[in-house]
Amino acid sequence: MINMDVFHGFLDAIKHLPEAAQPAPLSDAQRLTRAKAVMRAKIDRGLALDLEACVNCGYCSEACHFYQGTQDPKYSPSRKLDLLRRVHARESSAFAPLIRLFTSDITVEDLNEWQELVYDSCTECGRCSMICPMGVNTARGVNVMREALYEAGLAPLELQAVAQEQAGRGTVFGVGPNELRQTLDQLRAQGVVIPLDEPRADVMLVTTVIDVLLYQDALLATARILNHLGVNWTLRSAGFEAANFGLLSGSEALQKAASQRLIDEALAIGARTVILPECGHAYPALRWDASLPGGQPLPFEVMAISEYLGREIKDGRLKLKPAPALAPGEAGRKITYHDACKLARHGGVMTEPRDALKALGMELVETTPTAEKNWCCGGGAGTFLINRAGDLRHKAWEIKREQIDATGADTVVVSCASCRLNFMAGAEADQWPTKIESVVEMVAQQLPT
Ligand code: SF4
Ligand code: SF4
Known part of the structure; x- marks a missing residue:
């Protein structure tokens, strides 16, 4: 369940980001x-x-x-x-x-x-x-x-503020290792094992500030699925943040440093796979742009969680229970999938999330156009944080909303926290009744007991 107070608190925090920026005093x-x-x-x-x-x-x-x-x-x-x-x-x-x-x-x-x-x-x-x-x-x-x-020194102040925070303190929106531990303790209280700082693991899970603060169910769902699969996995407190404000703001040095934290932790524990959370831009930042010194490829695979789920389902390792039976006269759920641009068009991750959604046993309908020709929701690449861009972003989102309405779906499923934030903001502004859900959470809801 999403805590709407936290969502609104996040929107309020964005309004004050410019005050936290320290603009460079350049002529x-x-x-x-x-x-x-x-x-x-x-x-x-x-x-x-x-x-x-x-x-x-x-x-x-x-x-x-x-x-x-x-x-x-x-x-x-x-x-x-x-x-x-x-x-x-x-x-x-x-x-x-x-x-x-x-x-x-x-x-x-x-x-x-x-x-x-x-x-x-x-x-x-x-x-x-x-x-x-x-x-x-x-x-x-x-x-x-x-x-x-x-x-x-001419990036928008909002992006400067967060980039400076990530480059300086290593946190994003104030979330560092202590805040991660607090959230994990709360989630563990629900009876789910969430390993942190294990010295060796096959899989390193990366999360993001948005999931730690707001979409905690996505983090919980990922942990439940990995545990169900019997994966040897861990989070690492010294390298857990997928959000890369170097990429978003335009700071190449920060982009490399933020990716290096994740790489160092994955190497330290001998991870063979790094799983990224539902975060669009994190995928190109680590999967396509990052490398070892000298440009050598990373010695582990990098997968978005929606990509990982699709692969596990397709290969038969992850089996889901059927969707709940319908009462007489009750209509089944009709869902559509919104491709995050950085995952689909830039990253090629299109069939795997759909494989995961098809396994839910619900009717999956596509927008027109879809997949690599899908329209952006307007909230990616840091635009969600730029206060003055609100109207512009909303106009872009209206195109997306009309395409989803045309499918007749009762639910749009996303695999990127930025898209999800933008959909939530648009839905609230327009009183849009369509449900907004995440791939990983929907899959976890149908794990066999
Ligand atoms: S104006 Fe035409 S050629 Fe130029 S970038 Fe646009 S589509 Fe391409
Ligand atoms: S936002 Fe517009 S200009 Fe920018 S990459 Fe997308 S289609 Fe091109």
Whole structure:
């Protein structure tokens, strides 16, 4: 059961995040120099091709929830890369000396304008790239812009505050090892074994501040399933936080440091598998972006919990009891699944969550479009924490809501805590009656006794 007081407390805490930020005291010239240095360093062959390949056809706008929700041309995906494109054209393209003669350099005012375009109005969902005839990877360019703005001290204050907390104290929203222990003690009181800091384990479970504070049932459900499977597993208090505010804010150094904590703990206990919680961005951060020194691949598999559940069910190790029998005349549950962009489009995790949901014995219906073409809910990549982005985010969410309503499902099931937060906020604002549930919790409800 979700504690709505905690949910509202979390929303209130977000309102006060800007007060906790410690903005870098940089001059405009320093900001510009720093931002351009990042842009120059990050414009490699692939990004240069993306920047030069755009033919301004505008198809990508049709794919972007922020453009669709507002019809404002400033939110066109191709425009979000204009600043990067200008720096490339003037400084690293084949005709740079010539182009410099008739184009102006970017300014700090441009950087300030682009803060909204690459943080508030882009969840780096990647949907525009699926539509683009030239295959332009807008999400990657936007991520480079976030890195440039972060270095210039121009990330939104909310993201600066949490990134600074994670880089400094190692906590996120004040949740560190002590807070984790307190939550685990409460959950253990329900009779569930939850190992912490075991010196050796085959599986290391990672959780996240949102589950520790709000979606505790997801953590409890994961523990019950792992225990049911007889897995040798543990959480580690020195490396339990999946949320990576380096990735979200644009701090590459923090992204690496946050991933390294998890890697160090997994190596220390000899884990063969690291299971990530229902957290979209945690998946690319550890599964795709992290590596050992020298770029060597991680010596353990990294799986999202929904991916792990689907695999265990498909391979026959996890069997679920059937859904409760219906009373005469009672309609069965009709559920639909919302793919988190970072898991599905970026990560390829699409069949496994569906395998898990199909095993529940309920009717699973799909939105149109779905899976890798699924529309983003509008709350990912840290946008949920940006206060001024509330209206924009809600407009994006309305598209999602209409698609779910069209399925006739009574429940939307998610596998990302950020999506879940955004759905809950949207549902509360619109008094939307559809139930919002999580894959891992639904699976745990049908574990055989
Ligand atoms: S769809 Fe591709 S080529 Fe067309 S405007 Fe968008 S980024 Fe440029
Ligand atoms: S990555 Fe997603 S949010 Fe960003 S511009 Fe493309 S479609 Fe829009």
